[in-house]
Amino acid sequence: MTALVRLSGLQIAACKDGGVTSIVRDIDLCVEAGEVLALIGESGSGKTTIALALLGYARPGCRITGGEIEVAGHRIDRMDEAALRTLRGRVVAYVAQSAAAAFNPMLTIMRQVIEPALVHGLMDRAAAETKARGLFRALALPDPDTVGDRYPHQVSGGQLQRLMAAMALITDPALVIFDEPTTALDVTTQIEVLKAFKTVVRDLGTTAVYVSHDLAVVAQIADRICVLRGGTVQEQGKADQILHAPAHAYSRALVGAAAPRVPAEPIAMPPPAPGEAPLLELRDIVAGYGGLDANGRPKACILDKVSLTIRRGRTLGVIGESGSGKSTLARVVAGLHSAAQGYVNLNGVPLASRIADRSREDLRRVQLVFQNADTALNPAMRVGQTVGRPLTFFHGLRGRTRAAEVARLFDLVRLPAAIADRLPGELSGGQKQRVNLARALAARPDLLLCDEVTSALDPVVAEAVLDLLVDLRRELGVAYMFITHDIERVRAIADDVMVLYGGCQMELADARALGSGPHHPYSRLLMASVPHLKAGWLETTMDPFAPVPGQAGATADGCRFFSRCALAMPGTCDLVRPASLVADDRLIACHRELAEL
Amino acid sequence: MRRPRIALAVGATLVGAALLSALVGPLLAPHSIGAVVDLDVFSPSSAAFPLGTDYLGRDVLSRVLTATRYTVFISFVATMIAASVGIFFGLAAASGSWLDMVLSRLFDIVIAIPSLMFGLVVITSLGASIPVLIGTLAVVYTPGAFRTARALALNVAALDFITVARSRGEGLSYIVLREILPNLIGPLAADFGLRFVFVALLLSGLSFLGLGVQPPYADLGALVRENIAGLGFGAPAVLFPALALASLTVGLNLTIDTLTGGRKATR
Numbered sequence: 024m025t026a027l028v029r030l031s032g033l034q035i036a037a038c039k040d041g042g043v044t045s046i047v048r049d050i051d052l053c054v055e056a057g058e059v060l061a062l063i064g065e066s067g068s069g070k071t072t073i074a075l076a077l078l079g080y081a082r083p084g085c086r087i088t089g090g091e092i093e094v095a096g097h098r099i100d101r102m103d104e105a106a107l108r109t110l111r112g113r114v115v116a117y118v119a120q121s122a123a124a125a126f127n128p129m130l131t132i133m134r135q136v137i138e139p140a141l142v143h144g145l146m147d148r149a150a151a152e153t154k155a156r157g158l159f160r161a162l163a164l165p166d167p168d169t170v171g172d173r174y175p176h177q178v179s180g181g182q183l184q185r186l187m188a189a190m191a192l193i194t195d196p197a198l199v200i201f202d203e204p205t206t207a208l209d210v211t212t213q214i215e216v217l218k219a220f221k222t223v224v225r226d227l228g229t230t231a232v233y234v235s236h237d238l239a240v241v242a243q244i245a246d247r248i249c250v251l252r253g254g255t256v257q258e259q260g261k262a263d264q265i266l267h268a269p270a271h272a273y274s275r276a277l278v279g280a281a282a283p284r285v286p287a288e289p290i291a292m293p294p295p296a297p298g299e300a301p302l303l304e305l306r307d308i309v310a311g312y313g314g315l316d317a318n319g320r321p322k323a324c325i326l327d328k329v330s331l332t333i334r335r336g337r338t339l340g341v342i343g344e345s346g347s348g349k350s351t352l353a354r355v356v357a358g359l360h361s362a363a364q365g366y367v368n369l370n371g372v373p374l375a376s377r378i379a380d381r382s383r384e385d386l387r388r389v390q391l392v393f394q395n396a397d398t399a400l401n402p403a404m405r406v407g408q409t410v411g412r413p414l415t416f417f418h419g420l421r422g423r424t425r426a427a428e429v430a431r432l433f434d435l436v437r438l439p440a441a442i443a444d445r446l447p448g449e450l451s452g453g454q455k456q457r458v459n460l461a462r463a464l465a466a467r468p469d470l471l472l473c474d475e476v477t478s479a480l481d482p483v484v485a486e487a488v489l490d491l492l493v494d495l496r497r498e499l500g501v502a503y504m505f506i507t508h509d510i511e512r513v514r515a516i517a518d519d520v521m522v523l524y525g526g527c528q529m530e531l532a533d534a535r536a537l538g539s540g541p542h543h544p545y546s547r548l549l550m551a552s553v554p555h556l557k558a559g560w561l562e563t564t565m566d567p568f569a570p571v572p573g574q575a576g577a578t579a580d581g582c583r584f585f586s587r588c589a590l591a592m593p594g595t596c597d598l599v600r601p602a603s604l605v606a607d608d609r610l611i612a613c614h615r616e617l618a619e620l
Numbered sequence: 621m622r623r624p625r626i627a628l629a630v631g632a633t634l635v636g637a638a639l640l641s642a643l644v645g646p647l648l649a650p651h652s653i654g655a656v657v658d659l660d661v662f663s664p665s666s667a668a669f670p671l672g673t674d675y676l677g678r679d680v681l682s683r684v685l686t687a688t689r690y691t692v693f694i695s696f697v698a699t700m701i702a703a704s705v706g707i708f709f710g711l712a713a714a715s716g717s718w719l720d721m722v723l724s725r726l727f728d729i730v731i732a733i734p735s736l737m738f739g740l741v742v743i744t745s746l747g748a749s750i751p752v753l754i755g756t757l758a759v760v761y762t763p764g765a766f767r768t769a770r771a772l773a774l775n776v777a778a779l780d781f782i783t784v785a786r787s788r789g790e791g792l793s794y795i796v797l798r799e800i801l802p803n804l805i806g807p808l809a810a811d812f813g814l815r816f817v818f819v820a821l822l823l824s825g826l827s828f829l830g831l832g833v834q835p836p837y838a839d840l841g842a843l844v845r846e847n848i849a850g851l852g853f854g855a856p857a858v859l860f861p862a863l864a865l866a867s868l869t870v871g872l873n874l875t876i877d878t879l880t881g882g883r884k885a886t887r
Contacts, residue, residue, distance in 0.1 A: 357787045378789055386789040399780040403802035416788060466788070 027230050028054035028077065028198055033090035035072055035081060035254075046085065047072050047254040054198070054230055054247075061233045061241040061262070063277070064251035065481035066452070073251070074200045074234045078115050079107040095197035112139040116191035120203040122183040126175040133171030136190045145194055158189040161226060162219040181212035185219050192227065199224075201233045205240060209344035209508060210552040217243055217554075217561060236481060238281040239554035242266055243561040250274045262558060280482040281556050284489070284515035300371025301332040302502050303356065303389075303470055308365035310348075310355050311526075321363050325351045327526045327583075328365070333470065338496065338503040340517030340534065342510050342549065348526035349506045353472040356504065357391045369470075387417045390463035394475035396455035400447040406458045407443025413465040432461040435498070436491060453484035457491070464495070474506045489516060510537070510549050522546050525583035532609035541604075541620035543611045545584050582614070590615055628878040634871025638864075642692035645685035653686045654678070654836035662847075662855035672856035674847050680857045683843055684864055690839040691865070694750060695820040698757035702819070703812050705758070706765025711796045713766070714773035724770075727763035735760040735822060743831045753832065757819050764818075768811045772804045813876035817869045824865055840865040 035047035047069040054060045062070040072085065079099040081087050092099040095114055102110070111117075116139070119125045126135055136158075137151035146154070152171070159167035162185040175183060184204055191199050201220070205213040221244050224231055235241050241248060242262060249259040250273065258271035269275045308329045313322030325348045333339045343349045354360040356367060358378040367374045369388060375381045393399035400409055411429045414420040420428055430440040436457040447455055456476060463471055473492070477485035493516060495501065507513055513520050514537050522530040522545060530543040538550060551564050581597040582588070588596065595614050604611045613620060641648075651657050658669060658677040665672050671680040709727075713720040739756050746752045776782065777800060785795050824841025826832045833839045838846070843861035850858045 359783060359787055378787060381789065383789055386787070391784060391787050393780045393784065395780060399784060401781045401799055401803070403805075404799075413788060416790065462784070 026053040027056040027058075027095055028052070028060075028232070029091070029093040030073070030076070031091045033073065033076060033092065034088045035069070035076060035085055036088045037085045045088075045254065047076075050090070050256060052249060052256070052259070054232060056230055057228045058246045059224060059231045059233055059244055061235060061245035061248045062251060063235055063238060063241055063248060065236060065483065067253070068251040069254040070234045070236075070251050071202055072254075074202055074232055075117075077198065077200060077232065078111055078117060080111075109143070112191075112196070113143045113145070113194045114196055115198045115200065116194065116196040118184075118187050118191050118199065118201045118204050120206055122187040122204075123175065123180060125187060126183060128175050130174075131171065132173055132175060132178070132186055136171065136186060137193060139190060140193045143194060151193065155189060155193055158192055158223070159186075161223050162186075162189055163215075163222070164189075164219075179212070181208055181216050184208065184216050188220060188223065192223065192229065195227075197230060199229055199231045201231060203235055206235070206237070210510075211344065211548060213240070213554075214552050214561070214564065220244065221561060237554070238266070238277055238482075239556045242556055242558050243554060250277065266556060266558070276483055278556065280486045283511055284486070300368065302335045302337075302370060303331075303333040303504075304368040304371075305329060305331050305356070306365050306368075308352075308355060308362045308367070310351055310360060310362040315363055319364055325526050326355065326362075329523070329526075329528050330365075331521055331528075331531065333502050333504060335469070336496070336500045336502050337519070338505055338517045340513030340520040341504060341506045341523060342508065342513050342520060343523035344508055346525070347523040349523055350474055351526075352523070353391060353474050353504065353506055356470075356472055357389060358386075359391075383417065387466045388469045389472065390466050390468040390470070391472045392459055392463045392474065392476050395479055396452065396459045397447075397479075399459050400455055400462075402447050405444055405446060406450070409447075410443075410458060410461045410465050413462060417466050428465070432465055435464065435495070436461045451484075452480055453488065456480060456484075456488055460488075460491070460495075464499070464501075468501060470502045470504065472504045472506070475508070476505075477512065478507065478509070492516065509553070511553050514538075522549065527583045528610075528612060529584060530609060530611050532611075536608045540609070541606065541611065541617045542609075543584075543613055543620065544588050544590050548587075582612075590619065625878075627874045631871045631874030631876075631878065634867045635875055638688055638692060638868045638871065641685050641688040643689075645689055649679075649682035649685045651679040651682040653682060653838075662850040662853050662857055665856055671860045674843075674857040675849060680843075680847075680860055683838065684840070684861055687833075687838050687840050687843050687861065688864060688868075690833050690837060691820055691823060691841070691868070694754055694757070694823055694833075694839065695816055698754045698823075699761065699812060699816045699819050701754070701758035702761040702815060703765045703808070706762045706767075707769040707808060710766045710769025711773050711800065713770045714777055714800070715792055715796055720770075723766070727766050730759065731763045736825060739822065739826050740829070740831065743826065748831050748834055750833070753823065753826070757823060760822065761815055761819055765811065765815060769804070769808065772807055773800050776800050776803050810876050810879070813872055817872050820865070820869060840868075 030050050030052040033047060033050040034045065036043045036045050050073055052060070062073060064070045072082070075082065076087055076092060077094060077099070079092065079102060087100060090100065097110060097114060099107070099110070126132070133152060133155060136155045137148065140146050140151040140154070141148065155171060156167050159170055164170050164182060164185055170178065178186065188204070204220070205216050208216060217240065223229070224244070233241065233244055245262045247260065248262050248265040250257040250265065250271065252273050258265065258269065258274045265274055266278065269278050308326055309320060309324065310326040311321030311324040315321055329352060331339060341349050341352060351360060355362050358376065358381055361376040369385060374385060378386065400406065407429050410432055411425050414425050414428050429443055433440050433442060438454060438457050438461070442450070442454070447458070450458065477488050480488060489512065492503065496503065505513060505517055514534055517534045520532050520534050520537060521528060522543060524545050529545045554560065580600055582601050585591050585597045591597070592614060599614070601612045601614045604613060604617050606617060611617070611620065656677045657679055658673040661673060661675050661677050663669065663673045669679050669681065671684065674680050674683065709723050713723045738760060742756045743752060782795060782799055785799050823832060823839060824844070827839050827841030828845045830845065832842050840861045844858060847855065847857040847861070
């Protein structure tokens, strides 16, 4: 077979402050017709830069400085802008990470999907629309005949991503570039999109370059994998070989980070003294936005009767997809959002719902760690000062004692003390997240609320931060509320796990009980949706969107998960809120019997 | 990368020249500001009078050197007052809801009055002294500084590190002064520079109407007005004050643009 795509000696440089920095060096790649090549690496590895070079495009400030780029017989590196324009969207098509940002909200979907075909004059409007409907069907979109008449905000994120693939495929391009197309999606949606992509790529025999940082996703779709780091190729080979016998040390680290974590050793805690109140106790918390109705419920109810307890030194994992109310839960505990009903107890004493009414001692005991360290650290403040402020605020430390304590905290989060004089902009993502943690620890809290603290980090860095959290817990005895969408992470770090869906508690279980015995159908769906590092997993896992006939939606009093539940019982589940089934190590909110789950 | 550097060099040179003449200009002036030294009026450039003479036969070079001091000094003080008052209230408004309401409506009222009209009314009733000029210019340009500071502060106040400080129980003054203000220095400096240009132009406008600095002293706008009759002869007496004013504003704009643009690029 001949190579359809050939890169040889590709060099890309960035011009900054008058200097030229090489960001991609000596890339040699081939993709054969009908093959899917994955480019994998962490942020800054040059994977997207290389993929864009296949379109003859370099981002502003960057320039392709050398090498040959050949796609389907066209020498991209020798073409001018006008020639490239006739090529883009026709010979090489691009699927971006955020479909929501790539669609024009003012135009119907159909108009945008067929635009590449019309722009290049490949077919007339009627033919293009017929072809688009065929693609919608192939991509398993609901209502393929009418979905094109809608506007982008009227379809879900996962559907929009598939519509974008249809836009790319409408011209039958020789090469499609997928740039992290599922990274921004929830796990359950990710599967749906991956399945659609895989089917369509196989059926149409499309040649594709798939850019991702997630090895387990790549394992499902790629024929060959190319591991990148710092702008150079570390290793390339057949998918099986990279996944099961990686030769390069960095590939091994990547595979290691993608493998399921071994759960942390359970930490021996002295059993609670009889009558000792739990560290944190939430009872029937109702919270949301908008005014309250006659029953005292907010108009937009984000959390609905959530109860939980965290004992001293324990970790509660809170899992849910976007919109499940998990961040609001942390905000209620931190006092940033007032609950409409229910109460929060800290050490058995009710906690005021607003920050202004809480004592400084109560504020000190609960500290919030945000997901995005880029916005959680003041860019104009040296990190030593950022970490030192809570020391002054809560403990009255100043001058040399404060500096010594800051150094000790940096040591605790495994950062060099010399970093204290830097600004956040001068640190890497992992370092920023450690500073973020150090600031929370400076207050000497009893409870850390960790809101998706590892989600924005590269897998290898995220693993290191998780290790740090486990160590800190052992050294300091702090308790965590660990909020995440990633059930694998929770299983490894938490003692107890709470599953939220639509603001309701679906299941509360011992972390070790996950994966065995009865579970809520939604918990099962979540666990089945985490990609495994194994080719062919995608075909064997359960289909999260297996059509459940006649289940449109539940009434306000019904089970929130009704419309997506495979075990739902119409007439019961959609009308009545389920009570909790109690087993010795789990609580499940479902109408079915334990034996059925 | 090349062009900003040239722009910065040109801008800095022009601004530097204006500042230099504001500081030491009157000492360098070859003649006294009010002295009639030429028998002819509107005479062209010569060795004795490099920029010619004006409508009374006074040396234009001496008058421009002195007038620059008035233009730069009055504009600077007025801008300083407008910016500090505006930023103070802007930051206060960004952190409290009812205060925001009161202050915003108050400054809206000031904005609603046309600036030149406001200047004319105030100066005709209070007389054209330098303190009155400064006060008028400051009042006219405070609402703009207020709106800019408020909008910038609102953007920063929505970021997570402010939420972290709030959840720690920090007071308002700490959040505004230590967390928010340091992040606004760049854009506020740019706004200060632009406002300085507007103030200098309004001052010149007032002087052109005869309400600015009074004779025998003059600012650049007044020099243009008094020599306007020379325009028909192409006299340097009307061209050079106008040129001085133009180079000050263009130079300042170039400097601000490159400084803030560079900041954005490195971020």
